[in-house]
Amino acid sequence: MFHLSLFRPFFRLSKYLRASPAIGLALGAIALLICTIYSLTLGNTNISLETIFRSFTAFTSFADNDRFEPLIIQTVRLPRSLMAIAIGAALSVSGALMQGLTRNPLAETGILGIGAGGALAVVGTLFVFGNSSSVVYAGAALLGASIAAVAVYGLASCGAGGATPLNLTIAGAALTAFISSITTAILVLSQQTLEEIRFWLAGSLAGRDFDLFLQVLPLTILGLIMALLLGKQITTMSLGEEIATSLGQQTLGVKLLTVISVVLLTGSSVAIAGPIGFVGLVVPHGVRFFIKTDYRWILPYSAIFGALLLLTADIAARLLLKPQELPVGVMTAIIGAPMFVYLAKSKVRK
Numbered sequence: 001m002f003h004l005s006l007f008r009p010f011f012r013l014s015k016y017l018r019a020s021p022a023i024g025l026a027l028g029a030i031a032l033l034i035c036t037i038y039s040l041t042l043g044n045t046n047i048s049l050e051t052i053f054r055s056f057t058a059f060t061s062f063a064d065n066d067r068f069e070p071l072i073i074q075t076v077r078l079p080r081s082l083m084a085i086a087i088g089a090a091l092s093v094s095g096a097l098m099q100g101l102t103r104n105p106l107a108e109t110g111i112l113g114i115g116a117g118g119a120l121a122v123v124g125t126l127f128v129f130g131n132s133s134s135v136v137y138a139g140a141a142l143l144g145a146s147i148a149a150v151a152v153y154g155l156a157s158c159g160a161g162g163a164t165p166l167n168l169t170i171a172g173a174a175l176t177a178f179i180s181s182i183t184t185a186i187l188v189l190s191q192q193t194l195e196e197i198r199f200w201l202a203g204s205l206a207g208r209d210f211d212l213f214l215q216v217l218p219l220t221i222l223g224l225i226m227a228l229l230l231g232k233q234i235t236t237m238s239l240g241e242e243i244a245t246s247l248g249q250q251t252l253g254v255k256l257l258t259v260i261s262v263v264l265l266t267g268s269s270v271a272i273a274g275p276i277g278f279v280g281l282v283v284p285h286g287v288r289f290f291i292k293t294d295y296r297w298i299l300p301y302s303a304i305f306g307a308l309l310l311l312t313a314d315i316a317a318r319l320l321l322k323p324q325e326l327p328v329g330v331m332t333a334i335i336g337a338p339m340f341v342y343l344a345k346s347k348v349r350k
Contacts, residue, residue: 016294020024021297022193024290028304032085035311039081040073042318047073079210084328085316086213087205087273090220090265092306095280096287100234100295101258104168105285108275109145109266112172116179117148118270119201126197129184138216141265149259151175153196162301203276203329205314216268224303230257231296238293276329278336279306285339309335 040052047069047264055070091109098107109115121144122137129136155171183201186195233254236244244251269276287301320326 019042021291021301025300025304028301028308032304032308032311035308035315036081036085039084039311039315040077042315043077043325044073045069045072049314075210079213080205080208080314081311083205083208083210083213083272084311086217086220087269087276088279088307088310089303090223090269090306091276091279091310092302093224093280093284094262094265096284096295096298096302097227097230097234097258097262098280098297099284100238100253101269102168103238103240106169106172106281106340108278109262110275111176111281111340112149112168113175113179114145114148114262114266115270115275115277116176116183117151118142118145118267119275120144120179120183121147122270123183123186123197123201125188135143135212135215138219138271141271142219142263145267145270146263148175148179149263175329200274202327203274203332205273205325206327208272213272215273219264221241222266223261223268225263226257226261227299230254230261231294231299234258234295234299235293238295274329276310276332278332278340279310281343282332282336282339283309285343 020029037049037052041047041049051069052073055073090253095108098112099205101104118141118344121140122146125140152168152171152175155175156167160167164201187198187201234242234250236247237251237254241251244254283302286329287298287305291297291301310328310332313335314328317326317328317331320331
């Protein structure tokens with residue numbers, strides 16, 4: 001009885017949001033705005049809310065010797081928050097797309113090796129060519145993510161029954177281990193490469209290149225737009241490819257567009273902050289507690305709450321060992337690993 005009474009409000013909220021899903025999006029957007037404002041206050045320098053608001057509304061009113069704090073807000077803290085929002089939305093939407101397309105509850109860019117493929121491409125580029133431009137690293141991440149996605153699907157298709165959820169999970173785990181071993185070997189051989197990229201490999205938002213973020217942001221936006229436009233088709237594909245074909249859907253075209261969207265979202269995220277895992281696993285499953293199967297709502301919900309999750313994880317990473325900070329990828333792993341174990345024991349077995 002205690003257990004049922006504890007969770008009854010969540011069931012009521014779930015029924016209410018299914019009837020009026022736009023309300024949940026609005027509440028998520030409000031929570032995201034509040035967390036963004038709070039994120040702007042965090043740092044070695046304590047900055048008041050009044051200064052934060054004035055730095056955007058009346059920057060010229062500050063005297064020259066008083067513009068240090070507004071500049072911190074505009075050049076350091078706001079860019080970091082914006083990157084967390086964009087990357088969180090991209091990773092969670094890409095995870096939702098993959099889960100809907102493959103009907104695999106464990107489908108996620110980190111688990112299926114797509115993020116690891118992008119990371120290996122960046123590490124390999126740095127090892128072979130040395131320091132290159134940010135655009136080169138972004139292109140390498142996109143190429144590596146694309147190759148990893150094709151490789152995982154090809155390996156899974158070779159198994160008994162084709163690319164089943166279990167085969168995809170096993171193929172992704174095997175490919176991730178293989179790619180990670182190559183990445184580790186490169187870092188062992190080149191101490192210079194390790195020194196330059198080790199914090200990035202853990203998945204971090206600290207000191208990220210905001211110019212690179214602005215350069216790859218169009219790719220992220222394009223990937224998100226493609227994903228949102230595919231909501232109806234992914235809902236049909238989640239019922240099974242045979243059913244989708246019988247309903248007249250061009251499944252090959254939907255698969256191709258979905259893979260392009262996933263690669264754009266994952267590659268741009270890896271290029272900015274490195275491989276950050278489990279966001280695309282945790283958020284879509286949390287969203288489905290309220291929005292069951294309609295990807296026209298699951299995808300925008302995943303974008304909002306994925307951004308909220310990664311921004312919250314970044315805040316926790318800065319607060320937990322203050323004044324030191326953990327990479328945000330460590331925080332998402334702490335959250336996502338138990339979810340992965342639960343799903344592996346329950347849904348994949350079914």
